[in-house]
Amino acid sequence: DGGITQSPKYLFRKEGQNVTLSCEQNLNHDAMYWYRQDPGQGLRLIYYSQIVNDFQKGDIAEGYSVSREKKESFPLTVTSAQKNPTAFYLCASSTGRFGNQPQHFGDGTRLSIL
Amino acid sequence: AQSVSQHNHHVILSEAASLELGCNYSYGGTVNLFWYVQYPGQHLQLLLKYFSGDPLVKGIKGFEAEFIKSKFSFNLRKPSVQWSDTAEYFCAVNKVEGQNFVFGPGTRLSVLP
Numbered sequence: 628d629g630g631i632t633q634s635p636k637y638l639f640r641k642e643g644q645n646v647t648l649s650c651e652q653n654l655n656h657d658a659m660y661w662y663r664q665d666p667g668q669g670l671r672l673i674y675y676s677q678i679v680n681d682f683q684k685g686d687i688a689e690g691y692s693v694s695r696e697k698k699e700s701f702p703l704t705v706t707s708a709q710k711n712p713t714a715f716y717l718c719a720s721s722t723g724r725f726g727n728q729p730q731h732f733g734d735g736t737r738l739s740i741l
Numbered sequence: 742a743q744s745v746s747q748h749n750h751h752v753i754l755s756e757a758a759s760l761e762l763g764c765n766y767s768y769g770g771t772v773n774l775f776w777y778v779q780y781p782g783q784h785l786q787l788l789l790k791y792f793s794g795d796p797l798v799k800g801i802k803g804f805e806a807e808f809i810k811s812k813f814s815f816n817l818r819k820p821s822v823q824w825s826d827t828a829e830y831f832c833a834v835n836k837v838e839g840q841n842f843v844f845g846p847g848t849r850l851s852v853l854p
Contacts, residue, residue: 631784660842662844667750667846667847668846669745669747669831669844669845669846669847670831670833670842670844671844672842672843717784717785719785729775729787729790730787730842731787732777732784732785732786733784734783734784735784
């Protein structure tokens with residue numbers, strides 16, 4: 628079955644450490660997205676990519692970085708510069724490059740700070 | 742900046758009650774509108790969407806939503822809820838010419854058996 632796979636499901640980070648969240652899709656979608664979900668705030672866009680080797684900052688990109696070397700993969704790195712990284716992170720993808728299609732979501736990664 | 746508001750943080754209903762969840766957005770241009778649902782322990786999934794045409798759209802599981810352009814609203818309705826509708830519901834807006842989806846804060850629906 629096609630879908631989006633996020634790993635790991637739970638992740639713990641020490642202070643000052645970078646961590647990378649994986650997102651893989653086999654839906655052949657062009658566009659991929661990373662969101663952060665905090666209680667009472669809904670989803671906020673971190674980064675998105677419309678095509679391989681291209682990505683754009685979303686609303687809360689500071690302290691995060693991404694790459695899009697392959698169509699299927701869009702890993703998110705939470706750097707030590709992100710001062711409040713504890714959250715639930717969701718990856719999504721969609722067909723089409725201009726956001727006119729609904730998004731398909733992964734199951735998410737919950738990141739906590741030790 | 743574009744924003745999406747949802748009227749209720751938590752709604753509690755008994756089975757068979759009617760449901761209406763409010764959603765308003767701030768962007769004045771042409772938009773695409775979505776409702777997503779997140780059942781407990783599951784990933785977000787699309788409930789319904791509006792791109793153009795008939796402002797009353799029907800989605801899965803008996804849900805429908807009405808786009809009222811003059812009110813910048815896209816309220817979600819269901820005539821008779823079931824216990825299995827217990828979930829969190831998110832309204833989302835996307836500018837037609839853009840890629841940036843904006844989600845509302847979500848409304849948690851609890852349906853009592």
